[in-house]
Amino acid sequence: MHPIIFLDIDGVLHPLKTSNSSALDHHLNQELAKLYHDPEFLKLNIYFTNLVYYGFDQNACTLLKKLVDEFDARIVLTSSWRLIYSKHELYYLFKILHLEQAFIGTTRKSTPRFQVIQEYIDKHHIDSYIIIDDADLQKYFEFHTIKTINRFCDSDYLKARNLLLLQHVKAH
Template identity: 30%
Template structure:
């Protein structure tokens, strides 16, 4: 007869994070951002909201933004200046596929990381797979991450029905 064992591998909660329209916005660039002052390209208000989520729910960031394609130095500098780099997952970005499809890129990343038992997606575009939509917060590129998006993300992460995860049962024969 088989013996039951619980598989208690390290579980990780992931925040799939876009940059443009989430951490920065047209509003910030138009009225506030001044590059000559050496200011961050990320809107400080948006950053605070993201950091609150990360700290409250122990999230690890995986970047989905096109910033991961060619401006990695600038991306890392911005993440570091805003104290976000320390929250990156060790495999910190989704794979790049052509033609680009954010939902498939997220699925491929999740397929390679079974330890990622919970996830949240924050993006200003809806280029996702159907099963990902109930874990998605859509921001808008004019204002970026706002209080309403923070509240929505928090509700998703607090939802026991969606996020009640038990250890996998492994049956040895």
């Protein structure tokens, strides 16, 4: 079974504090459609694609991809973005990040977050997982939580990697 990464967006991939005030790239959707040979990009909201493409922290995204690739992990979105954007839009968010194959869905559209994560774990019989979030969920998921500060950084990556390695050893 693939390990699961329960992923928040704001404060993890999308920094809460950002100096990014770049102008709207009106050609971005066309460029992405051409780059990925996928005309569906043309149907996406231009503000959405600009936010993902220009607003996400590139190092955080690279570290997440590295973690997914190393452990063949799957991503379940827990972010409030699951309440705002459709699964179709979220798929394209992960396509921009080259993680669309890892994205398997979202938690239920409800709160509190710790509860919907626990429901997902129970429903799908998940035994190997980490939670990457800027909210402190440690008291609910001891030895499974990486609490970020503004963005997913190198030290967060190392902690996430070590937690997944420990879970792998424990399972075998």
